[in-house]
Amino acid sequence: MSAKRTVPENRNHRVFVKADLHRAEEDRLGALRRYGILDSLREADFDEIVKVASAICGTPISVINLIDHGRQWFKAEVGLGVRETPLDSSICAHAILQPGLFIVPDTTLDSRFADNPLVTGDPHLRFYAGALLETPDGFPLGTVCVLDYKPRELDDTQKSFLRLMANQVMKLLELRRISEAEHAARVEAEDLVKEKETLMREGDHRLMNSLQLVQSILALQSRRATNEETKNQLDMASNRVLAIATVHKQLHLTGxxxxxxxxxxxxxxxxxxxxxxxxxxxxxxxxxxxxxxxxxxxxxxxxxxxxxxxxxxxxxxxxxxxxxxxxxxxxxxxxxxxxxxxxxxxxxxxxxxxxxxxxxxxxxxxxxxxxxxxxxxxxxxxxxxxxxxxxxx
The missing domain is CATH 3.30.565.10 (Histidine kinase-like ATPase, C-terminal domain)
Structure with a gap:
């Protein structure tokens, strides 16, 4: 995918390469948001991954980086001390456009990053390696990456470990998504139960009112009846309707x-x-x-x-x-x-x-x-x- 030169708004007016957007950027951002991870609090499971990644790869910086609209947000980090930075100068924004493991041994020798303000200025990043965080349906969310202030390489063990950590982060994100979905389904089910109970109470109330109305009509007809047999039949019908209404009322009161x-x-x-x-x-x-x-x-x-x-x-x-x-x-x-x-x-x-x-x-x-x-x-x-x-x- 081609990259284009842009001029960021900074006082030095340095020219650097900004990453293109993903070919299905809106879908990618939608996939990211479905995990409900952005702007969440720090969690031990993710913090431990960056600590171990930094130790295994021997780098002062390690990050779980998620590429959002206009920013890169860090679920966990070692060595940076911030939770997000602007997207324009993001190296990870380039990394998510590449399959698998993306490694830049020396940023000053790579035309995409030589003029990047994070390379030419503080914190003077010289090395980058990132393993892709990819959803089951193929959308890149970000990376598990390690960075250094000096050029370097990773050995095969370190590369395998970085890929393994990216897989582990995706498993945690999937578990989080499933948990959120289950919670949402549970809340929806509880709401449906409450709605059903409300409808049942309303139905019970209307039924009791209807039965009481029928019983009142039967009682009135009984008082007006001149034939004793007719009066007895109306009284019996009235009592049965009253009994049914009473049963429904008591069922309603007891839940x-x-x-x-x-x-x-x-x-x-x-x-x-x-x-x-x-x-x-x-x-x-x-x-x-x-x-x-x-x-x-x-x-x-x-x-x-x-x-x-x-x-x-x-x-x-x-x-x-x-x-x-x-x-x-x-x-x-x-x-x-x-x-x-x-x-x-x-x-x-x-x-x-x-x-x-x-x-x-x-x-x-x-x-x-x-x-x-x-x-x-x-x-x-x-x-x-x-x-x-x-x-x-």
Whole structure:
């Protein structure tokens, strides 16, 4: 590649050869910036390389030099005491245009550097050797170079070592680039998770508002109904919508993402259900084991509890009779057991859960199937219990 004579702005008006730009300079600079190394703090791994290079090659100066736009910047240096210098007088700017190892035994005898101010003036550089720092896709970033105040040569061992150090610097830069990329990907993933959580919260909020609106409409229609059967059906529909809204609200409050603490969830759910219960229900007692379950399982369990508790509110106790509903949950070696019970009048004589065509019981059985569980029912005056088991006891 040809070089051209330029006149730098200095008081001596010396004429020296300035290196041409790389044939793909913008792409080269883009590759350099992707490593995120420019203007970074000093790091021991890079400092050790220049110290060893200077010792092995026997030179007072050693530099890891990166050629930026308008400047050469030193990631590490020995013998210079500065972190950057202007590009116009850079010897390394010439070196990156050459393949492999670039050596100038005596700068005063090389027409490219004889009039260079770094040669004719302070610090009077006479020797240069630089091993190319090259990306995997072939872009030169700079050099690992050694310099001296007197002419000299490098032996084969020193040349091999300088190439080895350049390879080591590129490995460190690649590790740095990969680490930065992983960090950026991690930050992006965390941002996406936060965005997803925000959207989920907004979706939960809108769903709860919609369910509450539907429940309010059903309750209003029930109050206006003149037919008792229609009123009962509207009340049942209203209670079920309220139960679903309550489950979603409690999942939202407990953080419905991956897993949910089931004891906290059950206590909040039952406290909310208690507000919908008639005055004759004195309490909803919860005995739940402290365990984590998936949010979809918690949702199914919550809907089951809400449906069974609502049935107890409606049918367990005779008018004027008071009582409570009990909810328990415990884990087993292979699953869990949910139990909902009351101390009311019991199920009607001859009631068969499997044969029941009642809508409420159909809903309960659908929830049980959804959870891949099995249900047993025991009932007598003073105790009715629904036990839902997943896995063996």
């Amino acid at each position: 419905s993402h991956e897993e949910i603490e089931i004891d906290t969830f059950m206590c909040r759910l039952c406290a909310s259900l208690k507000h919908t219960a008639p005055a004759q229900i004195t309490a909803i007692n919860v005995d739940a084991e402290n365990a984590s379950v998936r949010s979809d399982v918690a949702s199914g369990l919550g809907l089951l509890v809400a449906e069974l508790a609502t049935n107890s509110f409606k049918y367990a106790y005779n008018p004027g009779q008071t009582g409570s509903v009990d909810v328990s949950f415990r884990t087993t070696a292979s699953g869990w057991i949910l139990k909902v019970s009351d101390q009311g009048q019991g199920l009607p004589a001859g009631f068969d859960v499997d044969q029941s065509k009642g809508f409420g019981m159909q809903v309960v059985k659908a929830f049980v199937r959804r959870l891949d569980a099995a249900m047993t029912v025991s009932s007598r005056p003073g105790c009715t219990a629904f036990e839902i088991v997943r896995g063996s006891n």
